[in-house]
Amino acid sequence: MLIFGERINGMFTDIGNALRNKDPKPIQHWAVKQQEGGAHYLDVNSGPAIPTEERVEAYEWMVNVIQEVSDLPLVLDSTNYNAIEAGLKVCKRPAIINSCPAEQVKIERVFPMAIQYNAGVIGLTMDKKGIPKDSENRVAFAMELVAAADEYGLRMEDLFIDPLILPVNVAQEHAPEVLESLRQVKMLADPAPRTVLGLSNVSQKSPDRNLINRTYLAMAIACGLDAAIMDANDDDLVDVAATAQILLNKSIYADSYLKVFRSR
Amino acid sequence: MSVALVKERYTSKVGEVVLGATSEQGGTRTSTITVGGDSALPFLHFEGELKNRPVIAMEVNDIVPAWSESIMSQFGDVLNNPAVWAKKCVEEFKADLIYLKLNGADPDGENRSPEDCARIVKEVLAAVGVPLIVVGCENDEKNNEIMAVIAEAATGENLLLGLAEQDNYKSITAAAMVHKHTIIARSPLDINICKQLNILINEMGLPLNKIVIDPMIGGLGFGIEYAYSIMERARLGSLANDKMLSMPMICTVGYESNRCKEANTSAEEFPGWGDLQDRGVLWEAMTASAMLQAGASVLIMRNPAAVRLVQKNIADMMSK
Amino acid sequence: MALTGLEIYKQLPKKNCGECGVPTCLAFAMALASGKAALDTCPYVTAAAKEALDSASAPPIKAIKFGKDSVLGDENVLFRHDKTFYHPTTLLIRVSDALSDADVEAKVQEINGLEFDRVGLHYSIDGVAVVHESGDAARFEKVAGMVAAGTDKSLLLLSSDPAALKAALVPLASRKPLVGEATAENYEAMVNLAKENSVPVILKAEGLDALNDLAEKAQALGYKEFVLDPGSRKPVETLANLTHLRRLAIKKKFRPFGYPVVAYTSNPEPLDEIMEASVYVAKYASAIVLNTSTKAHILPLMTLRQNLYTDPQKPIQVEPKLHTVGDVNENSPFYITTNFSLTYYSVEGEVEATKIPSYILPIDTDGTSVLTAYAAGKFEPEKIAQAMEASGIADKVKHRNIIIPGYVAVISGKLGELTGWKVVVGPRESSGIISFAKSQLG
Numbered sequence A: 001m002l003i004f005g006e007r008i009n010g011m012f013t014d015i016g017n018a019l020r021n022k023d024p025k026p027i028q029h030w031a032v033k034q035q036e037g038g039a040h041y042l043d044v045n046s047g048p049a050i051p052t053e054e055r056v057e058a059y060e061w062m063v064n065v066i067q068e069v070s071d072l073p074l075v076l077d078s079t080n081y082n083a084i085e086a087g088l089k090v091c092k093r094p095a096i097i098n099s100c101p102a103e104q105v106k107i108e109r110v111f112p113m114a115i116q117y118n119a120g121v122i123g124l125t126m127d128k129k130g131i132p133k134d135s136e137n138r139v140a141f142a143m144e145l146v147a148a149a150d151e152y153g154l155r156m157e158d159l160f161i162d163p164l165i166l167p168v169n170v171a172q173e174h175a176p177e178v179l180e181s182l183r184q185v186k187m188l189a190d191p192a193p194r195t196v197l198g199l200s201n202v203s204q205k206s207p208d209r210n211l212i213n214r215t216y217l218a219m220a221i222a223c224g225l226d227a228a229i230m231d232a233n234d235d236d237l238v239d240v241a242a243t244a245q246i247l248l249n250k251s252i253y254a255d256s257y258l259k260v261f262r263s264r
Numbered sequence B: 001m002s003v004a005l006v007k008e009r010y011t012s013k014v015g016e017v018v019l020g021a022t023s024e025q026g027g028t029r030t031s032t033i034t035v036g037g038d039s040a041l042p043f044l045h046f047e048g049e050l051k052n053r054p055v056i057a058m059e060v061n062d063i064v065p066a067w068s069e070s071i072m073s074q075f076g077d078v079l080n081n082p083a084v085w086a087k088k089c090v091e092e093f094k095a096d097l098i099y100l101k102l103n104g105a106d107p108d109g110e111n112r113s114p115e116d117c118a119r120i121v122k123e124v125l126a127a128v129g130v131p132l133i134v135v136g137c138e139n140d141e142k143n144n145e146i147m148a149v150i151a152e153a154a155t156g157e158n159l160l161l162g163l164a165e166q167d168n169y170k171s172i173t174a175a176a177m178v179h180k181h182t183i184i185a186r187s188p189l190d191i192n193i194c195k196q197l198n199i200l201i202n203e204m205g206l207p208l209n210k211i212v213i214d215p216m217i218g219g220l221g222f223g224i225e226y227a228y229s230i231m232e233r234a235r236l237g238s239l240a241n242d243k244m245l246s247m248p249m250i251c252t253v254g255y256e257s258n259r260c261k262e263a264n265t266s267a268e269e270f271p272g273w274g275d276l277q278d279r280g281v282l283w284e285a286m287t288a289s290a291m292l293q294a295g296a297s298v299l300i301m302r303n304p305a306a307v308r309l310v311q312k313n314i315a316d317m318m319s320k
Numbered sequence C: 001m002a003l004t005g006l007e008i009y010k011q012l013p014k015k016n017c018g019e020c021g022v023p024t025c026l027a028f029a030m031a032l033a034s035g036k037a038a039l040d041t042c043p044y045v046t047a048a049a050k051e052a053l054d055s056a057s058a059p060p061i062k063a064i065k066f067g068k069d070s071v072l073g074d075e076n077v078l079f080r081h082d083k084t085f086y087h088p089t090t091l092l093i094r095v096s097d098a099l100s101d102a103d104v105e106a107k108v109q110e111i112n113g114l115e116f117d118r119v120g121l122h123y124s125i126d127g128v129a130v131v132h133e134s135g136d137a138a139r140f141e142k143v144a145g146m147v148a149a150g151t152d153k154s155l156l157l158l159s160s161d162p163a164a165l166k167a168a169l170v171p172l173a174s175r176k177p178l179v180g181e182a183t184a185e186n187y188e189a190m191v192n193l194a195k196e197n198s199v200p201v202i203l204k205a206e207g208l209d210a211l212n213d214l215a216e217k218a219q220a221l222g223y224k225e226f227v228l229d230p231g232s233r234k235p236v237e238t239l240a241n242l243t244h245l246r247r248l249a250i251k252k253k254f255r256p257f258g259y260p261v262v263a264y265t266s267n268p269e270p271l272d273e274i275m276e277a278s279v280y281v282a283k284y285a286s287a288i289v290l291n292t293s294t295k296a297h298i299l300p301l302m303t304l305r306q307n308l309y310t311d312p313q314k315p316i317q318v319e320p321k322l323h324t325v326g327d328v329n330e331n332s333p334f335y336i337t338t339n340f341s342l343t344y345y346s347v348e349g350e351v352e353a354t355k356i357p358s359y360i361l362p363i364d365t366d367g368t369s370v371l372t373a374y375a376a377g378k379f380e381p382e383k384i385a386q387a388m389e390a391s392g393i394a395d396k397v398k399h400r401n402i403i404i405p406g407y408v409a410v411i412s413g414k415l416g417e418l419t420g421w422k423v424v425v426g427p428r429e430s431s432g433i434i435s436f437a438k439s440q441l442g
């Protein structure tokens, strides 16, 4: 189970300000803190904080300042592929591109870039028309991404399918469909692509967000979730990830397994 | 047409452990031995580096052992002198290192004092230049006493000391830390306890590269398959970056195989089993070979004839 | 094994015409993968694609049967802990046709004697490989006939000369021998000969690439009863090839390699040869051809084979009845243990070594060890008391002492109460029995 720390995102005020003021401290603070919490990768998203034309440069700067304090690999999270490419150029370890929907034009831009920089790809089960309601159509999009990976020569393990969870308070019916999609995606190819979720989305604007996150994470891991973009500093949530991994016999049990999960 | 082979991409490798210390390193060994460090499954040279070949430690006892005649006779008259015995193992049988088992410490037997035990360790150290593995008797309390004294007397030698077990690991771990030795962490054919014990020892402050795992094997025909699978899983774990299972593994091949009836019973008693001579040798050698295929790094052996076969088998497997 | 969407999609024509009822080939592939559609609904799939899809759903390694109940292949895993290994390595002893008649007969006799009993199991050697080395086809035919007459075990007939093989094979076809070897030079004749006689044939090539070519050509002859030989005779290379072949078959369902593999030993010294063979038993040979046929050499190898092919989920058990060790009498000690074969035979071995004739009663614990059985409630005093009753031990000994494993000392009181016998707590490990017997029974 891989944890992609979500905190370096321009949507958060401190990161937004840091980007505007070119102040590396808050970004570096969260890089270190998320690593300590148990993150395996750091998601990097400039968000709306800075104007589009400055994003390429901002991205490169973010990657560099993070790499000054952390050796974790990065998940480059942007809709601006030029910004991602700028980030990929300076990444020291193989990164993951976040993200690519099941649209031919974007596939043609993203997959060759992933091959060129030895990067992974998060593939979204949606197209221009948006997110499907049911699992069947989500899986159909996933299949297109799988076929694309096969065509471009991206290893299946480097393709992360994200079946897109929506907030439960407004789109409750999606939650079980996403779980079903996770199960089905594993049957699309052998070796199967990996799966990922932007976990925190499920609890947007609900009270007791942590409980919802934890419960849904456990359910999703049981359905085949391999990675989550999530709060790496919610200790209980990280404990759920570690425990689910043990209960699925994916890593070898020892009484101190929680400690081991964090002390890599 | 050329075939696209399946080569596993492992994210990590078996931990590397150095045994013994030369004079520059604070000991008196003429050479050290490094085990582990492999980044592939056993002997699969095509998918990674097999950095250090597996080694054989020959067993020496501080009292004359009750081994089968066919083994004892190969040693001649050295069995009542551990230092001379050890020298013979190294010079004549080309043992990579010596495993000194101090059965004489047993309170129900000779009841040797810790100082006596330490003196024997020193004598063996003086007689050979190879690294030493030192293990006590069957009595935990007594072992803690003798190991504390031995660890101190051989400070800096980087002995491989045994045994740390789940309910008795603290004293030996502390002794190893203070006096710069490496330890054997033994678990009873249980991969979960094996991992937990490594965690506990590591938490006391002993680095992971000072631990060797003893999974407690069974002899050929008597449960060897349990150890085989546990060791394969541990080896796969270490290649998949399970740091707490990534230490090199040591196997008590000589002890376990020679406990088996097939290694001891004469052809007169069991005509159906064929001659004892080759059967006994192969029983020990094949126990070793199975453990090598499962990922063993150190084999503790007794029978010089079996040692020769295993040396040849290792050479076969390591030749590229 | 079910096919994945991607595997199916790759075989479809990618016209996206929608005639199958769903809009795209991709969607059709997924419908097929989930069993919601049939391949026939697409009018454009080629015969080759159909064939590929059919064979992809076949087992990863074909089962090849020959001789007397020999089954090669049909394995599904790379590690026994993933499930189990199914068909123990078939061991064949080599007999050269260059030997004299007397030597052939002596060798066959020795091979027939390779039958062993240990820990309640019976092992017997699987068969004989008759090898054409004399250069004389008539001699090969004669020796094959002699061997066949001398043993009912499985046969492998090995010659690179199709005519010589034919002469030897035809009279023995009813024995369904495995034959070989087909090479790039002679494969048409060899494979057709095997096909006519409905026997499996070994395909031999130097290296995996050449073997792949040969397997594809041989398959094109419309026959599928093959055993592979990647040609290597250096142990470490053979290990690598055996691993590659098994991995490609299982992880990639690579059809040309979806057959069992035979290995040949190369070490001239018999003990070294057995060590070499142990590597191939552990790592993926479905058959091994050996030179030595000495009992003392074959028993350890067959023991290893039995150990590694034991299903990890199904421990071997002994019959839970009263067993005797030595010439028992009314004073013989009485031990209790479990019916897990490993536990029982460790105890039996040590009891034997005490040289005191004794009774051992293994309790039916579904083949678990003492500690596991106790933890699972399968080694309870009530159950032991019942088993003692049923065994009639009370009439066989005068004394009233039960020796129980040290790990279950806690049941002493209850067991004593239930049986009225004196419960003696024995050692925890079987290795302590000798010293226990010395001090307590001596």
Ligand code: SF4
Residues within 6 Å of the ligand: C012, C013, C014, C015, C016, C017, C018, C019, C020, C021, C022, C023, C024, C025, C026, C028, C041, C042, C043, C044, C045
């Ligand atoms: S009928 Fe065949 S070719 Fe046409 S869309 Fe369906 S699968 Fe594709």
